[in-house]
Amino acid sequence: MHAQLNCRKIVPGIGISKALVTHNVINFLAMVDTKSAIIIDKHHELYGKSIKDIILVFPNAIGSSVGAYAIYSLKINRVAPSAIICINNADIITASGCAISDIPLVDKLEKPSSFILESEMEICVDADKELVIIKTV
Amino acid sequence: MYLTRDEEKSLNGENGETMASAYKILLAIGMATGAEKLVPIKWAHISGVNYNTIGDAGVEFLEKFSRGAKVAVRTTLNPMGFDRNKPVNLPEIFTDQQMRIVRSYEKMGTTPSFTCIPYEIFDIPNRGSAVSFAESNAALYSNSVLGLLTNKESSLSALASSVTGKAPYSDLRIKEFRHPKVTVKSTVKLSTEVDYGLLGYFAGKMVNDTCIAFDDMKEKIGMINMKSLSAAIGTSGICGMFTSEEKTNEVISYGREESNTTKDEINTAEDGDIIVFGSPQLGINEINFLSKLVESKRFLKRCMVFCPRAVYNQAANTGLIDKIQKSGVEFICDSCTCLTPLITRNDFDSVITNSIKGAYYLNHSNRIGVALKDMKSIVKEYTD
Numbered sequence: 001m002h003a004q005l006n007c008r009k010i011v012p013g014i015g016i017s018k019a020l021v022t023h024n025v026i027n028f029l030a031m032v033d034t035k036s037a038i039i040i041d042k043h044h045e046l047y048g049k050s051i052k053d054i055i056l057v058f059p060n061a062i063g064s065s066v067g068a069y070a071i072y073s074l075k076i077n078r079v080a081p082s083a084i085i086c087i088n089n090a091d092i093i094t095a096s097g098c099a100i101s102d103i104p105l106v107d108k109l110e111k112p113s114s115f116i117l118e119s120e121m122e123i124c125v126d127a128d129k130e131l132v133i134i135k136t137v
Numbered sequence: 138m139y140l141t142r143d144e145e146k147s148l149n150g151e152n153g154e155t156m157a158s159a160y161k162i163l164l165a166i167g168m169a170t171g172a173e174k175l176v177p178i179k180w181a182h183i184s185g186v187n188y189n190t191i192g193d194a195g196v197e198f199l200e201k202f203s204r205g206a207k208v209a210v211r212t213t214l215n216p217m218g219f220d221r222n223k224p225v226n227l228p229e230i231f232t233d234q235q236m237r238i239v240r241s242y243e244k245m246g247t248t249p250s251f252t253c254i255p256y257e258i259f260d261i262p263n264r265g266s267a268v269s270f271a272e273s274n275a276a277l278y279s280n281s282v283l284g285l286l287t288n289k290e291s292s293l294s295a296l297a298s299s300v301t302g303k304a305p306y307s308d309l310r311i312k313e314f315r316h317p318k319v320t321v322k323s324t325v326k327l328s329t330e331v332d333y334g335l336l337g338y339f340a341g342k343m344v345n346d347t348c349i350a351f352d353d354m355k356e357k358i359g360m361i362n363m364k365s366l367s368a369a370i371g372t373s374g375i376c377g378m379f380t381s382e383e384k385t386n387e388v389i390s391y392g393r394e395e396s397n398t399t400k401d402e403i404n405t406a407e408d409g410d411i412i413v414f415g416s417p418q419l420g421i422n423e424i425n426f427l428s429k430l431v432e433s434k435r436f437l438k439r440c441m442v443f444c445p446r447a448v449y450n451q452a453a454n455t456g457l458i459d460k461i462q463k464s465g466v467e468f469i470c471d472s473c474t475c476l477t478p479l480i481t482r483n484d485f486d487s488v489i490t491n492s493i494k495g496a497y498y499l500n501h502s503n504r505i506g507v508a509l510k511d512m513k514s515i516v517k518e519y520t521d
Contacts, residue, residue, distance in 0.1 A: 060375060
């Protein structure tokens with residue numbers, strides 16, 4: 001069975017993996033180790049977790065404008081997320097970083113009250129079709 | 138988003154890979170911010186110059202990017218990692234990679250300003266002019282104080298705007314959208330640059346919007362406090378502009394408790410091994426202020442001041458640099474506190490500074506403790 005949520009395309013492409021969901025914002029320059037993709041900020045919900053090869057679901061990026069290069073570094077170091085979903089509006093840091101790294105990016109996720117994205121769910125982000133497809137049992 | 142035929146051609150690679158990358162970036166940020174078209178800009182300011190911030194991936198990217206295009210508008214650069222006119226005790230890999238970055242930007246025809254306060258050095262376009270500023274403090278200051286129109290750009294989006302001369306017509310570039318929905322009302326007395334910085338950090342963190350209103354800031358708060366406020370707001374959130382001239386329905390209160398909690402987050406040490414001034418870099422006003430404070434005094438700890446070379450030269454001509462150096466201060470041009478390779482955990486456990494932005498990155502990126510105090514108190518406490 002699959003559930004589908006509508007979204008808005010920002011950077012085209014398709015990513016399939018497990019979701020990693022946080023409601024905390026991310027400062028990519030200060031909070032992510034670009035060699036390992038591990039979140040290094042002790043106060044962050046995802047502290048100690050890796051964002052490599054997953055579908056990162058988070059509100060939006062904050063802080064330093066150089067965060068865009070941190071996203072690109074993750075890609076070059078082969079530890080980038082498979083796709084990114086911004087729960088709110090995709091911001092300029094995330095959008096420009098994903099554009100140059102060819103990481104599919106969507107935002108404005110439809111929010112049906114009966115369904116909430118959770119970590120570990122198997123997800124397909126199809127930015128081209130503006131769909132987030134969730135595998136359900 | 139609507140693209141002209143020429144823009145479409147560039148996106149499809151007809152003018153080379155660099156221009157295609159640039160339009161790909163502009164398209165993505167245009168869609169993210171809901172732009173209907175691109176508009177011409179008068180000035181781009183690029184961040185991502187310090188090797189510590191962009192790393193090897195950035196070095197390689199810029200080398201490739203700079204082969205394919207020249208800047209189309211005045212383009213100024215953020216600080217790099219060290220002072221080119223001073224011997225540096227840094228690993229060769231750092232200086233080599235840093236100079237590769239500098240050469241790439243040079244090749245594109247940028248102005249080698251190496252400053253995060255371009256608004257204090259260059260001629261300012263007329264109010265209402267569209268620009269593209271990465272470096273969050275510069276975007277905030279320019280929107281809020283100078284009346285320029287920019288979104289809080291990323292390193293890559295400002296780079297894309299520099300070679301195309303265009304930026305998305307969206308959000309803070311549209312006059313109707315430059316209005317706040319939330320006001321932060323301070324009930325504590327604000328006097329020093331640290332007070333304003335803490336307020337800014339709190340406001341940026343609490344308000345998830347591109348424009349914020351402050352209450353009770355009707356009197357002129359001065360350039361030094363405005364800079365501290367701008368830099369701190371830019372550190373903690375997505376906001377690119379503040380105003381004190383509008384009322385909103387939603388009001389968030391900033392009282393003693395909020396101020397203390399914010400300070401506890403930023404102030405991670407009681408004391409420090411070295412004093413650092415500059416993030417944003419010091420401008421002529423702050424140099425002037427510092428010169429008066431340190432008159433016939435001498436620092437008991439090492440004290441570094443980061444400022445743009447243009448400001449240093451101006452201050453040297455009027456004798457201010459000499460005056461300040463007599464107190465033991467070391468001046469460093471071209472670079473700044475944020476992610477500086479000059480202050481590492483191997484040499485220092487903790488730093489004393491008046492900068493909220495500097496403190497945040499010293500703590501998070503350089504992993505060093507920070508004692509936060511205002512400039513006047515620092516001079517009083519650490520000189521004889």
